[in-house]
Amino acid sequence: MTKMVWKYSVDSGLFTRDIPKGSKILSVRWQVSQPQMWVLVDPMEETEERQFVAIGTGHKHEVLDLSIKFIGTFINPGFNEVYHLFEIDKT
Numbered sequence: 001m002t003k004m005v006w007k008y009s010v011d012s013g014l015f016t017r018d019i020p021k022g023s024k025i026l027s028v029r030w031q032v033s034q035p036q037m038w039v040l041v042d043p044m045e046e047t048e049e050r051q052f053v054a055i056g057t058g059h060k061h062e063v064l065d066l067s068i069k070f071i072g073t074f075i076n077p078g079f080n081e082v083y084h085l086f087e088i089d090k091t
Helices: none
Strands: 004-010 014-020 024-031 036-043 048-058 068-076 081-088
Touching: 014 036, 024 068, 036 068, 036 081
Parallel strands: none
Antiparallel strands: 004 036, 014 048, 024 036, 048 081, 068 081
């Protein structure tokens, strides 16, 4: 088993990504013109749909009342806005 680090784009609000099973999210940062997350993956694993939400500081969102896991905080340097990335636990 050889693991790799892959990069996935982050959207504002609610979004999903197909990520290999058992992957671990390492970090989230702003890169060039869009936020990205870096994920440690086993590229030989099947993918699964994982659901995320990026929410600005002080913003309300109904998913904050669900079972969520904090991933990280990132800043939009062009507008000096701060966002927080969470993964929604489907279990």
